[in-house]
Amino acid sequence: MPKLDYTKYKLKNKEELLNIIGDNARIYIVSCNKCFSELKSTCEPETAELNKLLNEAGKTTAGFMPLDFLCNEHLSEKALNSVKQDILKADAVAVISCGIGIQTVAGLLALPVLGMCDSVFQGGYHGISLNTEKCGACGDCYLTATGGICPVVDCSKGLINGPCGGAKNSKCEVSKDKDCAWESIYNRLKSQNRQDVFISEAPKIRNYNKNNADFMDSNVKRIQAKRNEGFYGGLYPEERKELTEKLVITKIADPEIVSIPLQQHAGAVCEALVKAGERVSLGQKIGASKAFVSAYIHSSVSGEVLAVEPRKHPLLPFPVLNVIIKNDKKDEIAPSVASKGSLSSCTGEAIVQAIKDAGVVGMGGAQFPTHIKLSSAKVLDTVLINGCECEPLLNADNRLMIERPEQVLTGLRLIMKAAGISKGIIALEDNKIEAFESLKSKLAGDACIEVISVRTKYPEGAERMLIKRVLNREVPRGGLPLDVGVIVNNISTVVAVYEAVYNGLPLVRRVVTVAGAGVEKPGNYEIKIGMQVADIARACGIKVPDNFELKMGGAIMGFVQDTLDVPVIKGTNGIIVVRKKDELTAEPCIKCGRCVNVCPMELKPHKLVLFAQAENWEMVEKEGVMNCIECGCCEDICSSKSHMVEIFKSSKKALKERKK
Amino acid sequence: MLITQLKKKEELLPFFKENILLIACFGCKEVHFPSKEYELLKAELKTLNLNISGEIVLDYLCNEDYTAKRLELYRNEITKAGTLLVFACGVGVQTLAALLPDKTILAGCDTFYVPGFSGFTPTSYDCEQCGECKLGLTAGICPLTACSKGLLNGPCGGTKNGKCEVSKNMDCGWEKILLKSKAIGEPNPRIKEIVSIRDYKKSFS
Numbered sequence: 001m002p003k004l005d006y007t008k009y010k011l012k013n014k015e016e017l018l019n020i021i022g023d024n025a026r027i028y029i030v031s032c033n034k035c036f037s038e039l040k041s042t043c044e045p046e047t048a049e050l051n052k053l054l055n056e057a058g059k060t061t062a063g064f065m066p067l068d069f070l071c072n073e074h075l076s077e078k079a080l081n082s083v084k085q086d087i088l089k090a091d092a093v094a095v096i097s098c099g100i101g102i103q104t105v106a107g108l109l110a111l112p113v114l115g116m117c118d119s120v121f122q123g124g125y126h127g128i129s130l131n132t133e134k135c136g137a138c139g140d141c142y143l144t145a146t147g148g149i150c151p152v153v154d155c156s157k158g159l160i161n162g163p164c165g166g167a168k169n170s171k172c173e174v175s176k177d178k179d180c181a182w183e184s185i186y187n188r189l190k191s192q193n194r195q196d197v198f199i200s201e202a203p204k205i206r207n208y209n210k211n212n213a214d215f216m217d218s219n220v221k222r223i224q225a226k227r228n229e230g231f232y233g234g235l236y237p238e239e240r241k242e243l244t245e246k247l248v249i250t251k252i253a254d255p256e257i258v259s260i261p262l263q264q265h266a267g268a269v270c271e272a273l274v275k276a277g278e279r280v281s282l283g284q285k286i287g288a289s290k291a292f293v294s295a296y297i298h299s300s301v302s303g304e305v306l307a308v309e310p311r312k313h314p315l316l317p318f319p320v321l322n323v324i325i326k327n328d329k330k331d332e333i334a335p336s337v338a339s340k341g342s343l344s345s346c347t348g349e350a351i352v353q354a355i356k357d358a359g360v361v362g363m364g365g366a367q368f369p370t371h372i373k374l375s376s377a378k379v380l381d382t383v384l385i386n387g388c389e390c391e392p393l394l395n396a397d398n399r400l401m402i403e404r405p406e407q408v409l410t411g412l413r414l415i416m417k418a419a420g421i422s423k424g425i426i427a428l429e430d431n432k433i434e435a436f437e438s439l440k441s442k443l444a445g446d447a448c449i450e451v452i453s454v455r456t457k458y459p460e461g462a463e464r465m466l467i468k469r470v471l472n473r474e475v476p477r478g479g480l481p482l483d484v485g486v487i488v489n490n491i492s493t494v495v496a497v498y499e500a501v502y503n504g505l506p507l508v509r510r511v512v513t514v515a516g517a518g519v520e521k522p523g524n525y526e527i528k529i530g531m532q533v534a535d536i537a538r539a540c541g542i543k544v545p546d547n548f549e550l551k552m553g554g555a556i557m558g559f560v561q562d563t564l565d566v567p568v569i570k571g572t573n574g575i576i577v578v579r580k581k582d583e584l585t586a587e588p589c590i591k592c593g594r595c596v597n598v599c600p601m602e603l604k605p606h607k608l609v610l611f612a613q614a615e616n617w618e619m620v621e622k623e624g625v626m627n628c629i630e631c632g633c634c635e636d637i638c639s640s641k642s643h644m645v646e647i648f649k650s651s652k653k654a655l656k657e658r659k660k
Numbered sequence: 661m662l663i664t665q666l667k668k669k670e671e672l673l674p675f676f677k678e679n680i681l682l683i684a685c686f687g688c689k690e691v692h693f694p695s696k697e698y699e700l701l702k703a704e705l706k707t708l709n710l711n712i713s714g715e716i717v718l719d720y721l722c723n724e725d726y727t728a729k730r731l732e733l734y735r736n737e738i739t740k741a742g743t744l745l746v747f748a749c750g751v752g753v754q755t756l757a758a759l760l761p762d763k764t765i766l767a768g769c770d771t772f773y774v775p776g777f778s779g780f781t782p783t784s785y786d787c788e789q790c791g792e793c794k795l796g797l798t799a800g801i802c803p804l805t806a807c808s809k810g811l812l813n814g815p816c817g818g819t820k821n822g823k824c825e826v827s828k829n830m831d832c833g834w835e836k837i838l839l840k841s842k843a844i845g846e847p848n849p850r851i852k853e854i855v856s857i858r859d860y861k862k863s864f865s
Contacts (some may be wrong), residue, residue: 008777008787008789012793020796020797021676022685024763033779035778035779036777036778066758069778069779069781071776071777071778071781071783072778073781073783085691095795097806098777099786099787099788099789099790099793099795099802100775100776100777100778100783100785100786101788102793102795102800103787103795103800103801105785105800106801106840107785108797110844112799112844112845113794113795113799113800114796115793115794115795115800116796117793118788118790118792118793118861118862119787119788119790119791119793120789120791120863121788121790121791122789123864125661125662125749125750125751125773126719126722126751127701127720127721127722127723127749127751127752127755128722128723128724128779128780129688129720129722129724129726131722131723131724131751131755132724132758133722133724133754133755134751134754134759135662135749135750135751135754135771136750136773137662137750137773137774138751138770138771138773139665139770139771140770141667141769141771143750143753143757143765143767144675144753144765144766144767144769145846146720147757147765148753148754148756148757148758148765148767149754149757150750150754160771186663186758188761192762192763192764193764210770211772211773212827212828213808213826213827213830214827214829214830216772216773216774216775217829217830219663219772219774219782220774220775220776220782220783220784221784223663223692223774223782224782224784227782234768238695254821274738290816301804305684371828390712434692459712479821510832544746544850548716548829553825553851571702584726584729584730585728587723587725591665592778592779593778593779593780593781594779594780597779597780597781598780639720639723640723640728645783
């Protein structure tokens with residue numbers, strides 16, 4: 001249980017409240033759920049108290065809205081807008097909050113705003129967690145000289161040059177419940193034999209100008225700009241792209257055996273078209289399904305089928321049928337692998353067919369079949385190519401843009417033609433200067449395609465965030481990019497489209513970034529689908545150190561692998577080794593609000609956790625768990641170390657099962 | 661909320677006497693901790709042949725329970741180190757000092773205040789937690805914090821073109837209050853009431 005409660009407001013007394021409310025007859029109540037206190041309920045008792053008082057005084061309550069973190073202007077504005085009609089009917093808005101919340105509401109509404117609370121002084125800043133230690137944020141830290149006890153906050157007079165002399169029996173003269181801070185400082189230093197340090201120092205004068213209005217203002221503006229850059233929320237993780245960004249895409253020695261899962265896409269699992277003992281050639285279709293949402297599977301080598309059997313899947317929690325093929329290393333190409341034509345010779349339908357035949361899926365991780373996106377009946381106007389690769393460490397797409405810009409551009413033009421769209425945009429993060437230049441140089445004045453660079457921020461590569469940033473359109477909750485007229489594809493997918501049309505080559509290989517701690521030969525490798533991670537580990541010299549783990553995908557959203565006996569699949573953009581997360585158990589939420597600040601989907605992760613743990617599925621659904629994109633920002637930032645993504649994944653599963 | 665800045669190298673160097681363990685708190689990494697400057701400083705310290713025994717990177721040092729658990733993991737390094745140089749806000753440094761009372765703790769950062777309480781939502785306005793909220797009378801603009809002098813009974817007269825005489829980048833709080841009052845209808849007549857002298861004791865009750 002949280003030990004402390006940092007509630008910052010208390011309701012004014014009755015007389016004062018009535019005095020403030022005055023002649024206003026219809027009152028709308030906005031209340032803030034307290035921050036930095038135990039998360040128990042989602043509406044604070046003060047609201048009911050005020051409501052009762054209003055009723056007794058013969059006033060009408062025009063409505064009420066409890067909100068989390070009222071000071072979060074972006075979210076509060078949206079919430080208040082959603083009830084604007086009710087608010088406008090009121091004479092005034094009564095706000096139950098600390099002074100910051102009241103000022104936020106007053107700034108957002110053109111109605112008289114009545115402050116219903118007095119804010120309670122907390123004496124300094126208490127960090128992000130509930131803590132007895134506090135900081136005066138004086139800008140001139142004295143803790144080194146004072147044994148780590150703060151004289152500014154802990155001494156009731158804020159003296160910085162020793163005690164005042166008013167202490168009696170170690171207690172402060174201001175309150176006998178308070179220890180004399182300077183005595184504590186002296187005792188601490190004495191125990192370390194350092195008591196001479198501060199005594200011998202010249203007296204200090206506190207410089208109150210260190211944090212002046214201009215400096216403070218510039219900090220606020222800088223942080224706000226970073227927070228709101230492009231889209232709401234998100235994080236700026238350490239990128240560590242430099243490990244592989246200069247490494248040219250190289251081939252890795254082909255494996256002896258490949259194991260190709262029959263499910264490498266969103267949708268129905270494929271049925272095997274081959275049996276053990278059969279010979280297959282490179283590019284031969286070995287898996288297909290009649291379902292609408294599915295994608296063909298092809299052999300990535302030529303050789304003999306050893307078995308068709310269930311094996312562990314790198315992403316799915318259950319075994320999936322795999323076609324195990326012994327590679328004869330002859331790379332005999334299937335007769336079906338032949339060029340389907342070119343951008344000018346192919347019709348739109350032919351391109352879609354080629355993409356379908358090649359089993360192309362979204363290669364950024366979601367693995368949604370590309371041909372389905374292109375066959376949408378919706379009115380579309382833009383193809384947005386996602387070159388952000390916002391996950392730390394990954395460079396596969398980056399290298400493709402640097403080394404194969406023509407293929408990227410042609411692939412994009414093919415997609416535009418197939419979907420009948422005349423506008424294409426390639427968006428990449430501003431940390432990919434070389435890729436940007438490379439694409440620009442091959443653009444040759446094509447006015448239909450725009451290459452733009454956006455400021456780096458995670459999770460920019462999430463299609464919703466990218467659409468918001470680049471086109472300033474908001475994909476509705478529960479909707480798809482198609483709903484706002486956009487098709488989003490990632491760079492690897494576009495290159496696969498190019499290969500599917502120009503070379504008739506199915507999706508049988510992809511570029512994978514191998515990097516991280518304990519990787520002897522990091523790089524961007526072209527790897528055949530179905531190659532075992534164990535073989536790659538041998539070829540690249542991967543030794544996972546203690547306290548580290550191997551992930552397939554990115555550093556944040558990637559899937560942890562407990563064995564190396566899993567194959568590379570179509571969506572594997574990275575094989576990386578990263579530090580394990582703390583395995584400490586989660587502490588109760590203290591409502592620090594950071595998860596709400598970083599959630600790019602504008603959800604309230606802390607509340608979702610509360611409801612999920614209480615198995616209150618109605619509320620979990622209402623709070624929008626299905627809209628969670630599992631980007632992991634909330635978990636990364638959580639000061640209570642809640643395993644949020646895991647909780648949300650199982651909540652989604654529970655909701656789906658309930659619906660069945 | 662608050663924000664940290666590295667102390668100058670010259671300020672830190674006199675303390676480099678015995679073997680030093682660096683502890684950095686990256687809890688507020690993405691916006692607030694000067695991580696790039698920290699990396700540069702670390703590289704520079706390394707070239708100076710100083711006796712640095714190691715580095716521990718943690719987050720949310722202010723989370724006492726976690727920090728206590730995690731310090732257990734690094735007990736050896738900490739025991740060996742003579743001094744800990746902590747790069748964190750004042751709360752983090754104090755938390756560590758309280759958990760390791762027998763260790764000399766050095767503060768590597770200065771901590772500055774940024775308006776706003778909850779999490780890390782920075783606001784351009786602030787609340788002084790005076791315990792006598794006047795916002796209902798002042799169109800939701802706080803005279804204590806929006807006026808650089810914290811005047812409760814109207815402007816001082818030192819404003820020029822809507823700007824405060826203390827800083828020309830700062831709007832006059834009282835002018836803002838009056839403009840906003842007019843914008844939302846008639847100014848609350850009670851705005852003209854003389855506000856009693858601020859009771860500083862209230863904020864502690």
